[in-house]
Amino acid sequence: xxxxxxxxxxxxxxxxxxxxxxxxxxxxxxxxxxxxxxxxxxxxxxxxxxxxxxxxxxxxxxxxxxxxxxxxxxxxxxxxxxxxxxxxxxxxxxxxxxxxxxxxxxxxxxxxxxxxxxxxxxxxxxxxxxxxxxxxxxxxxxxxxxxxxxxxxxxxxxxxxxxxxxxxxxxxxxxxxxxxxxxxxxxxxxxxxxxxxxxxxxxxxxxxxxxxxxxxxxxxxxxxxxxxxxxxxxxxxxxxxxxxxxxxxxxxxxxxxxxxxxxxxxxxxxxxxxxxxxxxxxxxxxxxxxxxxxxxxxxxx
Amino acid sequence: xxxxxxxxxxxxxxxxxxxxxxxxxxxxxxxxxxxxxxxxxxxxxxxxxxxxxxxxxxxxxxxxxxxxxxxxxxxxxxxxxxxxxxxxxxxxxxxxxxxxxxxxxxxxxxxxxxxxxxxxxx
Numbered sequence: 001x002x003x004x005x006x007x008x009x010x011x012x013x014x015x016x017x018x019x020x021x022x023x024x025x026x027x028x029x030x031x032x033x034x035x036x037x038x039x040x041x042x043x044x045x046x047x048x049x050x051x052x053x054x055x056x057x058x059x060x061x062x063x064x065x066x067x068x069x070x071x072x073x074x075x076x077x078x079x080x081x082x083x084x085x086x087x088x089x090x091x092x093x094x095x096x097x098x099x100x101x102x103x104x105x106x107x108x109x110x111x112x113x114x115x116x117x118x119x120x121x122x123x124x125x126x127x128x129x130x131x132x133x134x135x136x137x138x139x140x141x142x143x144x145x146x147x148x149x150x151x152x153x154x155x156x157x158x159x160x161x162x163x164x165x166x167x168x169x170x171x172x173x174x175x176x177x178x179x180x181x182x183x184x185x186x187x188x189x190x191x192x193x194x195x196x197x198x199x200x201x202x203x204x205x206x207x208x209x210x211x212x213x214x215x216x217x218x219x220x221x222x223x224x225x226x227x228x229x230x231x232x233x234x235x236x237x238x239x240x241x242x243x244x245x246x247x248x249x250x251x252x253x254x255x256x257x258x259x260x261x262x263x264x265x266x267x268x269x270x271x272x273x274x275x276x277x278x279x280x281x282x283x284x285x286x287x288x289x290x291x292x293x294x295x296x297x298x299x300x301x
Numbered sequence: 302x303x304x305x306x307x308x309x310x311x312x313x314x315x316x317x318x319x320x321x322x323x324x325x326x327x328x329x330x331x332x333x334x335x336x337x338x339x340x341x342x343x344x345x346x347x348x349x350x351x352x353x354x355x356x357x358x359x360x361x362x363x364x365x366x367x368x369x370x371x372x373x374x375x376x377x378x379x380x381x382x383x384x385x386x387x388x389x390x391x392x393x394x395x396x397x398x399x400x401x402x403x404x405x406x407x408x409x410x411x412x413x414x415x416x417x418x419x420x421x422x423x
Contacts, residue, residue, distance in 0.1 A: 033344055170342060178335035178345050196308060196343040216307045216347065261389065268397050276306075 003030040005151050005183050006051055010060035013046050020046045022207035023060065028151070031181035033173075033197055035188070035215070038204035039287050044187045045084070047204065048153045052081040064151065077106060080149035082140040084156040088128045094139050095124040105147035112176070113146035119168050133160030141169050145176060153185045166190070170197060191280040195219075201279070205287045215279070222282050223259055226252040227272035235272060243285040254285055308343055312351025320360060320371055321379050331361060331369050 006028040013021040021043045028034060036044050049055040050062060053069035053076055062068060069075045088097060098117070102108040117124065120138040128136065137158050144154055158166050174197060177184065188194055201218055203211035211218065222242060225232055229251040236253045243254035254277055259267065267274055277285070319325040332340070337348040352369065355361040360375040399409055 032346070171339070174342065174345070175335075175339055178338055196341075196347070199344045199346045215344070216309060216350070219308065220306050265393060265397065268394060271401070 004028070005030050006062075006064045008047075008051070008060060008062050011047070011050060011057055011062060012059035013043075013050060013055060014058045019207055021050065021057075024204075024207070024209055026202055026209060026212055028183055028185065029200075030150075030183055032183055032199045033177065034183070034185045035191070035194060035198035035201045036185050036204065037187070037191060037201060037283055038210075042204040042287075043207040044204055045155055048081060048155055048185065048187065052076070052079050052153060054081070077104070078150045080105060080144055080147045080152040082144040082152070082154045082157050084159060086136075086140050088139075090129070092128045093125050094122055094128065094131070097128075097139055097143065098124075101143055101147060105149055107148035107150075107180075109146050109148060112148075113142055116142040116145060116172060119172065120165060134158075134162060134165060135160075137161050138165065145169075145172055148176070148180050148182060151183045151185075153187070155187045156189065157186075158188075158190075166193065170194065173197065191283060192278055195279040203283060203286065210286055218279060218282065220258060220276060222254055222256050222277040222285070224252055224254045224275040224277055225267060225272050226250070226275065227270070231270045231272055235267060235270060242282075243288070254281075308341075308347050309350035309354070312337065312341065312343070312348060313354040316352065316355055317360070317379050317383075320375055321383070323376075325371050327371050327373050327375055329371050330367075331371060333368060 004027050008027075009025045011021055011024045012019065024043075024047065036047065038044050046055065050057055051064060051069060053064075053071075056070060065075050065078060067075050069079065094117075098110075098113055101113070102110070120135075120142065122135055122138050122142070123131075126135075128139070131139070137160050141154075141157050141161075144152055144157060158169060161169070170193070173184070186194060186198070195215065198215045201211060201213060201215050202209060224243075225235055227250070229246060229249050232251040232253050236255055239255040239257060241253055242256050245252045259274065264274060316325070316331065320327075325331055331352070334345055334348045334352060337343075337352065338345040341348065352361065356363060356369070360372060360379060361369050362372050363369050395409075399405075404412075
């Protein structure tokens with residue numbers, strides 16, 4: 001049994017004659033970790049701002065916990081949105097942020113926050129404007145985790161965080177998610193790093209949904225075939241090609257679809273190399289400029 | 302964890318390997334779903350799906366309120382299943398490569414015998 005926490009249909013947001021979100025439909029189910037992925041300017045942040053009632057749509061429906069988010073305080077109380085560049089009052093230090101946080105989040109866990117503050121080695125009394133970029137990101141990450149909001153959005157939460165700090169974030173997120181399941185939407189460019197944390201992937205390109213599938217289905221759903229050009233082209237003849245590279249007589253072609261055992265044997269017999277395509281590579285292929293259109297046509301056909 | 306195959310299948314295979322080589326003896330308790338998820342840094346739903354495969358096949362059983370345990374007879378049944386898959390999974394690709402290089406079956410047998418004695422010697 002899954003419960004839907006958010007549902008949007010035909011969601012559209014325009015800025016002048018630029019359409020940032022273009023007739024988008026999707027649902028978010030309870031207690032899952034979603035990856036909201038896409039290139040810069042794809043519309044990810046706008047979608048999250050619409051879902052958290054910070055923007056009004058030009059068209060379409062939004063339901064969060066069964067109601068329109070913008071007008072209902074009881075819905076907004078259950079949301080947490082960690083923005084890429086959160087602004088704080090001029091004279092704030094991190095300790096002021098953590099003092100104020102429980103006023104907004106009913107599930108706030110101070111003990112957990114204290115542990116995270118120690119993990120990230122965050123100086124509590126230093127003025128926010130004097131924090132490094134990574135420390136500023138840590139403030140947001142700590143609020144996002146310790147608030148335990150039933151629906152939490154992390155929008156590129158870790159600008160400036162080093163690799164160690166990012167892994168602390170991933171580990172604490174997984175541990176706490178296991179102990180206190182909730183719905184989390186993670187928007188990020190570091191796809192390979194988070195791929196295994198995600199249960200479901202929503203890929204946005206130019207304001208539209210390109211992919212809305214379980215992460216396990218996406219994994220291994222594309223294959224790269226490399227070898228002599230003639231043999232590669234013969235092998236991929238009737239398949240949906242999503243990427244093509246070549247060098248002299250050699251070709252490397254990425255197809256959408258899994259190969260079964262017989263096909264793998266046949267590829268080996270033709271002297272072809274097969275390589276898996278990571279989620280990040282797949283998304284680069286899918287959102288690469290002119291290819292996106294052909295994929296959409298294939299999906300529609 | 303590699304990228305080529307679903308992670309839950311890799312988790313299931315790792316567990317099977319641990320049962321086959323005795324790391325997880327029959328009757329022993331296996332880690333919880335959340336422990337798997339945290340250790341492997343994967344989504345708990347993925348870990349559940351991986352362990353679920355062994356539960357479905359009867360290699361692991363749930364005891365309500367206690368945890369999950371390797372069933373009696375799991376090791377023998379796993380070995381039987383792996384043997385059935387051995388030819389398709391290992392021998393066929395070996396033959397394809399051998400044919401490509403002009404190595405006949407007698408040569409192969411000789412190479413295998415040499416390799417085996419090397420392994421037992423070391």
